[in-house]
Amino acid sequence: MRYIIGSDKYHVVGNWNGIWKAQASHKARHLLWRLCRGCLPTRYRLLERRVKCNLNCPVCDEEIEDEIHIFFMCAVARDSWCAAGLSSVLHNDAYQQSNAMDRIFAMCSNESSDIVGRVAMLLWCIWQNRNDKLWNDNVQTPRQIGRYAFDAWSDWYSVHKLQSNSESRTTEAGLVRWEKPALGWVKCNVDVAFVPGSGRTSVGLCFRNNRGQVMAGLTQWQQTVMSSVEGETWALLLAMEEARHRGLDRVQFESDSKVLVDAIYMKRRGNSEFLSIVHDIISFMSSFLNFEVKFVRRQANSVAHTLARAANSWSSFHRFENIPLCIEHLVVNEMQ
Incomplete structure (x- = not known):
């Protein structure tokens, strides 16, 4: 075992750090790694492993499908590079090596981590489109591929930067204890919960007046799995819709998602589900000028968090005016 681990037999020289430092999602970086390790099952690779198959590219059906062809030489791929705004990288003389691995390593050495990520x-x-064509006979146009790639990267980059900024702002302590709203205002705390194994995303929200008394609340769950930030965004939009339903027009909404609150005030736009709901929230706030959104720490959001977790024990949609037993002690404590 010591010989195998210490051996250079399986070591491939190259700029591997450049791949893992690329500003892109893990799935995209992992594809670069597989490409450079020769792990992608192109038809030429399958033939090398003695798998009998048609060698023609499943997308264009004109050339043998190897890594260079499917990603760099196929007409669909080349037009996709242009649609993604990366034609200058594709045609750069420094990246015309005879194999895909050397091209990728050259890009990692000469381009910024943002460009490598794109x-x-x-x-x-491109690889997803190839698989969709092969298995489902469904294919996108190069323009669709390129634009989707750019939009998906932009959305990932926006959220990633927001998360990084949130983590770096350690001096911004935020509220660690719930505070009563000002006279004439209502405060609505919002949170989301995910119960492992249930496949559900649940929301809890609670409206309280300036004395800390519960005015109303709502819980809801959906039989769907969302990302954490998507769930938080859905919960906030639901809270605003409930405030409108109840005729409340001076409401301060509190969420413990810094990424969400930053995205709202930075007016981030994009095609992801997260940013699409953020856009709906921004539109809501433009119609209700006395709707405010504020970030608080989890400790100051315990009522909403408890409701979100309890939601799975109730009907899928549950409104209340009386205090549920699960939050009674928390509310009484925060009224003091």
Whole structure:
């Protein structure tokens, strides 16, 4: 075992750090790694492993499908590079090596991590399109592939930067204890919960007046799995819709998702589900000028968090005016 681990037999020289430092999602970076390790099952690779198959590219059906062809030479791929705004990278003389691995390593050595990330996302989209054509006979146009790659990368980059900024702002302590709203205002705390194994995403929200008394609340769950930030965004939009339903027009909404609150005030736009709901929230706030959104720590959001977890024990949609037993002690404590 010591010989195998210490051996150079399986070591491939190259700029591997450049791949893992690329500004892109893990799935896109992993595809670059597989490409450079020769792990992608192109038809030429399958033939090398003695798998009998048609060698023609499943997308264009004109050339033998190897890594260079499917990602760099196929007409669909080349037009996708252009649609993604990366034609200058594709045609750069420094990246015309005879194999895909050397091209990727050259890009990692000469381009910024952002550009390498965009390339990684584009190659992932090209590979997905190839598989969709092969298995489902469904194919996108190069323009669709390129634009989707750019939009997907932009959305990932926006959220990633927001998360990084949130983590770096350690001096912004945020509220660690719930505070009563000002006279004439209502405060609505919102949170989301995910119960492992249930496949559900649940929301809890609670409206309280300036004395800390519960005015109303709502819980809801859906039989769907969302990302954490998507769930938080859906919960906030639901809270605003409930405030409108109840005729409340001076409401301060509190969420413990810094990424969500930053996205709202930075007015981030994009095609992801997260940013699409953020856009709906921004539109809501433009119609209700006295709707405010504020970030608080989890400790100051315990009522909403408890409701979100309890939601799975109730009907899928549950409104209440009386205090549920599960939050009674928390509310009484925060009224003091």
